[in-house]
Each structure stands twice: as structure tokens, then as C-alpha cells.
Amino acid sequence: MGHSEMLLAVAGLDDEQVRKLTAMLARGEWSAFSKEDQVAFRFTHKLTGKPASITDADVKELIAAYGRHRAMDIIWYVSWCNYMTRVGDGLQLPLESTNVFGPAPKKEKP
Amino acid sequence: MRFLLPIILFALPASAGEPPRFPMPSNAEAWKALPNPPLPPWARAVSASLPKTAAKLLELDDLHRASSPLRNALAAKLRWVASDAVGSRYGKAIAEFDAKAAGVAKADLEAWAKSNDPLVPFARKMALAADSITDSEFKKLLDIHGPETMVGIVHALAYAGFHDRMLLALGIEPEKEPVPPLGRTFDAKWYESITTPARDPMPARTAVPAPSTATFDWKDLTGKKMPEELATQRKRPLRVPLPPEESLAFMTEASRARTLKIVWSHVSQGYQPKMTGAWFAAMNQFQAEAKIDQVFTNTLFWIATRTNRCFY
Numbered sequence A: 001m002g003h004s005e006m007l008l009a010v011a012g013l014d015d016e017q018v019r020k021l022t023a024m025l026a027r028g029e030w031s032a033f034s035k036e037d038q039v040a041f042r043f044t045h046k047l048t049g050k051p052a053s054i055t056d057a058d059v060k061e062l063i064a065a066y067g068r069h070r071a072m073d074i075i076w077y078v079s080w081c082n083y084m085t086r087v088g089d090g091l092q093l094p095l096e097s098t099n100v101f102g103p104a105p106k107k108e109k110p
Numbered sequence B: 001m002r003f004l005l006p007i008i009l010f011a012l013p014a015s016a017g018e019p020p021r022f023p024m025p026s027n028a029e030a031w032k033a034l035p036n037p038p039l040p041p042w043a044r045a046v047s048a049s050l051p052k053t054a055a056k057l058l059e060l061d062d063l064h065r066a067s068s069p070l071r072n073a074l075a076a077k078l079r080w081v082a083s084d085a086v087g088s089r090y091g092k093a094i095a096e097f098d099a100k101a102a103g104v105a106k107a108d109l110e111a112w113a114k115s116n117d118p119l120v121p122f123a124r125k126m127a128l129a130a131d132s133i134t135d136s137e138f139k140k141l142l143d144i145h146g147p148e149t150m151v152g153i154v155h156a157l158a159y160a161g162f163h164d165r166m167l168l169a170l171g172i173e174p175e176k177e178p179v180p181p182l183g184r185t186f187d188a189k190w191y192e193s194i195t196t197p198a199r200d201p202m203p204a205r206t207a208v209p210a211p212s213t214a215t216f217d218w219k220d221l222t223g224k225k226m227p228e229e230l231a232t233q234r235k236r237p238l239r240v241p242l243p244p245e246e247s248l249a250f251m252t253e254a255s256r257a258r259t260l261k262i263v264w265s266h267v268s269q270g271y272q273p274k275m276t277g278a279w280f281a282a283m284n285q286f287q288a289e290a291k292i293d294q295v296f297t298n299t300l301f302w303i304a305t306r307t308n309r310c311f312y
Helices: A002-010 A015-027 A035-049 A056-066 A068-090 B027-031 B041-047 B051-066 B072-086 B089-101 B106-113 B119-128 B135-170 B188-193 B225-235 B253-261 B263-271 B273-290 B294-307
Strands: none
Touching (some): A002 A015, A002 B294, A035 B135, A035 B294, A068 B135, A068 B294, B027 B041, B041 B051, B041 B135, B051 B072, B051 B089, B051 B188, B072 B106, B072 B119, B089 B135, B135 B273, B263 B273
């Protein structure tokens, strides 16, 4: 969770925007988000928590909201999230105290 | 020789009478994007939207199935338990196939899954609730296997968590005979020759009033509790020794400096550079190919971490 908040900051949100966004998500105040966002949020929650319960209707809804290719992107990405968290949880990695996802270092000169 | 055998692939629909969730190109059509026979059905489905990412995933899949740093027999046993826990029939089928190829019969696989080996409950917990693994459970395994193998086991189970979700979301059912690991890589010239399909524009993210569709209760961690959990995670002792900086000697200076800042990367690259390198290659290819809004994706990441109660 700490890393996702760091990455939201790298993506352009300031501290207050990150705090407001995550507070709304955590309280279940999803009515502040678009219908399409809510489809993606619900899909993410379900694929993460109960992957075998994903139905044809869930996937059709995702495709209707985002198109076939973007729906595939979302499936790939949510699955990716579940790789990352398993390493974090399995090894119980200590969260870094500063945002470690700043701009990538410039390429070294040969 | 195995690649010369004609293998008919069956792409079963997600449920009887329903069309596949995503267009399922024929093997011949899929080979226009990924030139080598035969391809597993999940790769054919992914290739229609993310052909370059599908290629990197095939290389990653190869590593976990056919040349695992853990040894293929252990990798297949772990995959079987993890896929069984989440209800991935395809995952179990390929684990059985790979176990057999590594000399482990199905009966032995099932017997191991019922044995007292502490790796079995560890694999199940990694699949279902990785946050519930205790320090003492991990320490017991660490004393037996050592840090290098334990980090490899965690990555193997993380890959199962990734792959099984993709299979379940795509509605991929087991084939009559699973496709063997592909056994090839794709060169730069191939990547240059491939065009990724254009995406529809993302829907406008302006807040159009819509009834909330949240289907959970996360109020237990609202208010001050969330920052407290993050603060606790900052103080957590790492379960394996931090690998020495010399373990990253294979990297460029700039990559090493970046890796040393991120504990996830430092531990993973230090103990399991092959698994981590193949994973990062797939991840980076996806980022380059999908070019998807980062606020959107990291919002999904936050939801996934919250669902898994992963405070890292």
C-alpha cells in the first residue's frame, strides 16, 4: 500500500490528492468516481480477492467500459499487482521511509 | 522433437454455450504475431492485445516451468498447491504436466500436498492470504532452505498468483494435453517487427454521479489506523538477511543504485536475479506496450494492496 501511494505521487498527485483519493477508496465512497472507474475498481477487488469467482458478465462489463485491448491491459495489470504484493507480504519487506520511485537515474556515459 | 508433433489446441469457452471472453485467434493466426509452434491458449489470447508482452511472458513462463532455479520438480509441486488453493484448473493441469516431466507422478504430487512438509501450508497461505504468514512459520522454512531458496519459493508462488489470476480472468480451461514450455526467446528484430493494436481512448475520468458499487467494508482501517499500519510496516524486520551489495555486481552502476533504494528489488535481485530479471522484463514490456494512465493503474494497485492487506 505504501508503494502504491508513492507511485501515485510519481504519477503526478500531490500529498493531499493522494490522501483524499485513498480515503475515498477506503471508505467505499466510489460514487465520486466515474461509472467506468467503478467497474475497474470492482473488478480489481474481485480478481484479487476471489479470482475463481470472476464471471463472463464481469469481463463483459470491463470490455464494455474500456474496450477489448484496455480490458486485457487491466487484467494483466491487476494480476501483476498480485505478484508484487505476494513478494512484499511473503518476505514482509520493511517499507522505505521516503519515496523510492523518483525519476530514474540518467543513463551512464559509456 | 516435441515441437514437430502436431498438437491440436482446443480453446474452450468460459462456460458452456458462451463465446470466449476474448477473441481466440486460431493457432495459425496467433503465429502471425508470435512465430513458433505451439502456443498455450493464454498466450494466444494475450497476443491479440499485447503481443510483445505475451512474448516476454512466454520467456518468464519457460523459466518457471522448465529451468526453475528451485529445480523443476519443486516448482511444479508449489504451483500445484497454489493453483489448487485458488481454483485454477489450468494451473493445476500444467503443474501436473511439468511435475511428470520432472519425474514426479501425479499420485506423488497429491501425496506431497497432503504431507507434513511445512512448504505445503506456506504455499496455500501465499495463494490465499500471504499477509497471514507468521514470522515463526517463515523462520522454520528459512532454517531448512536458506534465504536464496526461500526468496525463490516466494517468487515462484508470486508467479502462480499472477498467472492463475490471468488464466481465471481470461476464462482459460485446461487443454486435453498441456502445451510444453516454449523453449525459445524473441530477438530485438522480432520486437521491432510487431505492432501493438491501438487502444480505445480511456473513458473521461470526470466524476459523473453514479451510485457507489463498492462491495466491501474497509472501515476497519480508515482514519488513523491506516497511517499506523504503514508506520508499523516501516519498522518491520526483514525475514531474510539483506543480500550484500556485491550480489548486485552484475548490474550497471545506475541500475544498482536504484535497486539498492527499493527493498523489493534489492532482496529479489540479490538472491534470485534470473526470476526477478525475467519478471521485470515482462513488466517493463507491458508498461511500454500498454502506455496506460499511471494514476489510473496505481489506483488499481492501491485497491489490490488494500484487498490483500499488503502494507509494503
